[in-house]
Amino acid sequence: MQHKKIHIDVFLGILLTALSGYFLYQAFQIHPGSAQFPKFVLGLFLLLSAMLLASGIIKVFTGSSKNDVKIDWKNATLKSHIVYGLIVLFVVMMVTIGFFPALVIWCPIIMFCYGIRNIKILAMVTLCLSLFIYVLFVMQLKVQMP
Numbered sequence: 001m002q003h004k005k006i007h008i009d010v011f012l013g014i015l016l017t018a019l020s021g022y023f024l025y026q027a028f029q030i031h032p033g034s035a036q037f038p039k040f041v042l043g044l045f046l047l048l049s050a051m052l053l054a055s056g057i058i059k060v061f062t063g064s065s066k067n068d069v070k071i072d073w074k075n076a077t078l079k080s081h082i083v084y085g086l087i088v089l090f091v092v093m094m095v096t097i098g099f100f101p102a103l104v105i106w107c108p109i110i111m112f113c114y115g116i117r118n119i120k121i122l123a124m125v126t127l128c129l130s131l132f133i134y135v136l137f138v139m140q141l142k143v144q145m146p
Contacts, residue, residue, distance in 0.1 A: 007060050013053025020046040079113070086110050099145040103130055 024042040093102035137143040
């Protein structure tokens with residue numbers, strides 16, 4: 001008797017389906033008016049988790065793991081440590097020079113680390129992100145930025 005190797009999507013699908021089902025059950029315990037958005041989001045999450053579980057089960061029975069992405073864990077771990085350090089740097093800059101100057105410095109650096117080398121794209125994304133945050137949070141919501 002040959003044993004089939006369980007695909008990671010099956011484990012993730014079971015875990016995420018159970019968690020979303022539990023939280024959806026908890027959402028039904030709160031006030032109906034307040035629970036409308038959590039019920040919608042958790043229902044969507046439950047649906048997507050069930051789809052992931054079904055996809056994993058299909059991969060187990062068909063043996064189709066050809067499209068799986070192989071992860072270079074050494075470089076992925078190194079990149080995650082670099083990004084964590086850049087986030088800490090952003091927080092330090094935000095406290096010392098302010099939010100928007102820190103954002104203008106930090107945004108191109110983090111994009112460069114993710115492989116975006118086009119200067120026009122770096123500049124436009126930084127400008128649009130800064131303007132979006134300024135208009136939404138400072139002008140509309142009247143949030144005082146650090």
